[in-house]
Amino acid sequence: MKLFSQVADLHECLDGLRAQKKSVGLVPTMGYLHEGHLSLVERSNEENDVTVTTIFVNPLQFAEGEDLASYPSDLQSDTELCEKIGSDVLFIPSLQDMYPEPILTSVQVDDFTKRMEGESRPTHFAGVATVVAKLFNITGPCNAYFGEKDWQQLQVITKMVRDLSFRVCVIGCPIIRHRDGLALSSRNAYLTTDERQSATVLSRSLQKASDLIRAGETSSVDIQKLIEREVASEPLVELDYVETVDGSSLIPVDEIVPGTRILIAAAVGKARLIDNIDAFTGITGFSS
Numbered sequence: 001m002k003l004f005s006q007v008a009d010l011h012e013c014l015d016g017l018r019a020q021k022k023s024v025g026l027v028p029t030m031g032y033l034h035e036g037h038l039s040l041v042e043r044s045n046e047e048n049d050v051t052v053t054t055i056f057v058n059p060l061q062f063a064e065g066e067d068l069a070s071y072p073s074d075l076q077s078d079t080e081l082c083e084k085i086g087s088d089v090l091f092i093p094s095l096q097d098m099y100p101e102p103i104l105t106s107v108q109v110d111d112f113t114k115r116m117e118g119e120s121r122p123t124h125f126a127g128v129a130t131v132v133a134k135l136f137n138i139t140g141p142c143n144a145y146f147g148e149k150d151w152q153q154l155q156v157i158t159k160m161v162r163d164l165s166f167r168v169c170v171i172g173c174p175i176i177r178h179r180d181g182l183a184l185s186s187r188n189a190y191l192t193t194d195e196r197q198s199a200t201v202l203s204r205s206l207q208k209a210s211d212l213i214r215a216g217e218t219s220s221v222d223i224q225k226l227i228e229r230e231v232a233s234e235p236l237v238e239l240d241y242v243e244t245v246d247g248s249s250l251i252p253v254d255e256i257v258p259g260t261r262i263l264i265a266a267a268v269g270k271a272r273l274i275d276n277i278d279a280f281t282g283i284t285g286f287s288s
Contacts, residue, residue, distance in 0.1 A: 001083045001087055004090070006093070006097055023047075025050065026143070031075065031186070033077070043145055047171075050088045054090075055092045056131070058098075061131065108129065109156045112155055132160070133164070136166050136168050146170065147173055148172045151276045175276075175284075175285045176286075177283065195268045198234040198268060199237065199266075202231070203275060206282075210262075211282065212226060218257070236268060239266045245261055246260065246261070262277055
């Protein structure tokens with residue numbers, strides 16, 4: 001595995017590989033890697049000649065008072081995991097290398113970012129879209145792999161790629177979960193033992209909603225109320241939102257039909273956790 005920290009060095013490496021007609025897969029992460037991240041690397045390895053994994057905690061997507069300073073990090077473990085799983089290139093740029101000057105340009109994807117995470121974290125998606133656009137430009141033409149846990153983010157990035165004609169194919173990959181249903185997340189490290197148990201209410205409530213939908217319920221209002229009641233049963237969990245939306249456009253729907261996505265966000269202690277499911281498929285993707 002080749003390790004780079006400078007943009008120019010990564011350019012030189014990837015230019016040489018493309019001259020050999022090698023296809024490139026990109027897995028952007030903020031580090032503190034878990035099985036969910038590694039599943040993206042494995043998918044890229046299967047579908048490309050070369051996999052580039054990036055680790056960069058992007059300050060642009062954190063608002064004041066959020067957990068930028070305390071975001072979990074273990075670069076030694078991350079490096080070992082990337083090498084073990086078979087990533088060909090690991091790119092860990094410094095803040096100075098990514099943003100050598102005060103950044104005056106940002107990428108804003110309208111409409112897709114107004115609700116849900118965008119409403120709760122108004123500056124978040126501009127920061128995400130800007131850093132991902134930079135990584136796409138740094139990497140060049142590639143297949144880019146993102147987890148479906150961040151469903152809204154996946155749709156935002158997909159729309160940005162279409163609108164700005166990036167030579168990138170965005171590929172969403174299934175959520176990986178603990179055996180008890182909790183979606184894998186680097187922020188799970190913040191949870192105490194009690195909070196960790198309580199946090200499973202997110203996936204449990206989503207599964208109950210999906211069971212009810214498969215039994216014939218189609219009312220978004222009734223499904224949202226069911227989830228709200230379930231979450232309210234856990235005093236350590238504070239619900240931020242639950243939404244039923246069209247999976248591609250993120251437009252809220254009154255009637256649940258194939259393609260509907262249910263998204264949820266909640267605070268559990270110091271952790272902000274998100275999850276989602278296809279309304280008819282329910283919870284899948286348990287880790288080994």
